[in-house]
Amino acid sequence: MKQFFLTVLGVFAGLVLFLIVLPIVLISMAVASASGPETPSTGVLELDLREGLSDQASSNPLAAFGGSKMSVLQVVDVLHQASEDRSIKALLVRLPEGGMTPASADEVRQAIRRFRAAGKPVLAHSQGFQPSG
Incomplete structure (x- = not known):
C-alpha cells in the first residue's frame, strides 16, 4: 500500500513539473530570444x-x-x-x-x-x- 501512494505521489509530481514548470521554462526561453541580438548603429x-x-x-x-x-x-x-x-x-x-x-x-x-x-x-x-x- 505504501508503494501505491509513492507511485501516485510520483505521478502527481511529474504532472506538476510537466504542466507548470515546463511552460514557465519555455516562456522564459521565448522571452529571452525575443530580445534579439544587439545591432550596431551603422x-x-x-x-x-x-x-x-x-x-x-x-x-x-x-x-x-x-x-x-x-x-x-x-x-x-x-x-x-x-x-x-x-x-x-x-x-x-x-x-x-x-x-x-x-x-x-x-x-x-x-x-x-x-x-x-x-x-x-x-x-x-x-x-x-x-x-x-
Missing part, C-alpha cells in the same frame, strides 16, 4: 546573389526553413529600404559566377542605381565570370 548591407534569384517569392510556408532563393521583388524591396535607412552606409553585392537572367539583372541594376542615388557606395564582388545565355 553597417554595410551584404546582398548575396550567388544562389540565384527567383521571379517571385515562394508560396510554400516551409520554404523559409529550407534556404529558399530570394525573389527579385524581395531584393528590390530590401535595397529600397536600405537606401532610406540611415544606419546602412554601403552595399556589398556578391555576384554569381554564371550570371542571371537579363530581366532579373535589369531589375537589380535599377534598384542598385537608386541605392547609389541616395549617396551610398556600392561594392560588387564575384569569384569569376562565366558566359551565360
Whole structure:
C-alpha cells in the first residue's frame, strides 16, 4: 500500500513539473530570444546573389526553413529600404559566377542605381565570370 501512494505521489509530481514548470521554462526561453541580438548603429548591407534569384517569392510556408532563393521583388524591396535607412552606409553585392537572367539583372541594376542615388557606395564582388545565355 505504501508503494501505491509513492507511485501516485510520483505521478502527481511529474504532472506538476510537466504542466507548470515546463511552460514557465519555455516562456522564459521565448522571452529571452525575443530580445534579439544587439545591432550596431551603422553597417554595410551584404546582398548575396550567388544562389540565384527567383521571379517571385515562394508560396510554400516551409520554404523559409529550407534556404529558399530570394525573389527579385524581395531584393528590390530590401535595397529600397536600405537606401532610406540611415544606419546602412554601403552595399556589398556578391555576384554569381554564371550570371542571371537579363530581366532579373535589369531589375537589380535599377534598384542598385537608386541605392547609389541616395549617396551610398556600392561594392560588387564575384569569384569569376562565366558566359551565360
